[in-house]
Amino acid sequence: MIAMEMQVDTMFLFIAELLGTIACAISGIRLAANKNFDWFGAYIVGLVTAIGGGTLRDLLLDIPVFWMHSGWYLGVTALSLLTVILFRNILVTQNRLLFMFDSIGLAMFCVIGIQKSLANDYPMWVAITMGVITGAFGGVIRDILLNEEPLIFRKDIYATACLFGAVVYWLILALGGSPVMQQSACAASIIILRILTLRYNLQLPTLAPAPKRRPREKRRR
Numbered sequence: 001m002i003a004m005e006m007q008v009d010t011m012f013l014f015i016a017e018l019l020g021t022i023a024c025a026i027s028g029i030r031l032a033a034n035k036n037f038d039w040f041g042a043y044i045v046g047l048v049t050a051i052g053g054g055t056l057r058d059l060l061l062d063i064p065v066f067w068m069h070s071g072w073y074l075g076v077t078a079l080s081l082l083t084v085i086l087f088r089n090i091l092v093t094q095n096r097l098l099f100m101f102d103s104i105g106l107a108m109f110c111v112i113g114i115q116k117s118l119a120n121d122y123p124m125w126v127a128i129t130m131g132v133i134t135g136a137f138g139g140v141i142r143d144i145l146l147n148e149e150p151l152i153f154r155k156d157i158y159a160t161a162c163l164f165g166a167v168v169y170w171l172i173l174a175l176g177g178s179p180v181m182q183q184s185a186c187a188a189s190i191i192i193l194r195i196l197t198l199r200y201n202l203q204l205p206t207l208a209p210a211p212k213r214r215p216r217e218k219r220r221r
Contacts, residue, residue, distance in 0.1 A: 012180050013115060016187065020108030021073055023101040024050040025080035026091065028142045030101070033084060033092045035146055042084070045145055047077045050105070052138035057113050057130045061120055099198055102139065103161075107190035110135035110162045111183045114169055124173075128166040135162040135190075157197045157204060165190035 028049030032042035051067045058065045067073040084091050091097055113134025117127035136152050136159040143150040152159045169186035177185070196202060 012183055013112060016108040016111050016183065018076065020105045020112065021050045021076045022080055022105075023108065024105035024138055025077040026084060027098055027101040027105060027139075029081050029084045030091050030098055031142065031146055031148075033088060039081065039085070043077060043081050045142055046080055047074065048145065049138045049142040050077055050080075052141040053109055053134040053136065054112070054138075056137050057116070057134045060133070061117060061122065061130065063116075063120060096198075099194070103191050103194035106135045106139075106158070106162060106194070107165065107187040109138070110165050110190060111169070111186050114166055114186065115179075115183065124170055128163070128170065131166040131169070131186075132159050132162040135159070157193060157202055160204065161190045161193045161197070164193055 025046035027046075029042045029046035032045040037045065051073055054066050110131040114127045114131040116134075117130040118124070122130070139158070140150045140152055165186040168189040169182050172182040172185050
């Protein structure tokens with residue numbers, strides 16, 4: 001029974017990683033297409049979007065970097081590039097599709113970051129931090145390469161969605177839920193929050209400077 005649960009858990013994480021890689025790669029390649037990058041440049045943007053967060057996570061956790069053990073991450077990114085080339089009229093012009101791909105990648109990689117941290121015996125607060133980094137940091141690198149203000153620094157609920165999902169993961173874990181339930185609830189809560197953000201235009205408050213006071217006019221005698 002335990003062996004079967006471990007197989008289900010491993011399969012779920014593999015599917016999550018596959019979906020996350022495809023979603024993040026397509027979101028990066030799609031934005032590169034808007035900037036008129038050539039195919040190789042678009043591939044690089046898609047690749048760093050897909051592996052950037054996980055690379056930083058593994059370096060911080062002092063474990064082998066995940067994509068150096070298998071070439072399928074590079075292959076999946078190439079397939080994502082081919083998908084954008086073939087269906088660019090749909091993928092490049094539809095902003096809602098980009099939003100959904102970005103949200104799916106965010107959710108999948110957040111789950112993987114949490115799971116990998118816990119599997120290496122790190123405490124939950126580290127796992128939550130690594131979940132946010134894994135989900136959001138690839139998008140930061142993507143935006144820097146595209147000379148855009150990183151999405152994580154705007155009013156959009158982006159990294160905050162990862163934080164929310166990670167807290168949901170922790171709550172399900174504390175309540176004794178199965179690993180698949182923890183991972184599913186975490187991913188679903190991130191995607192749902194992102195959809196609500198788009199639907200109701202939810203934003204975080206900005207930290208704007210205080211308005212300057214006008215000098216008081218001197219009273220005339």
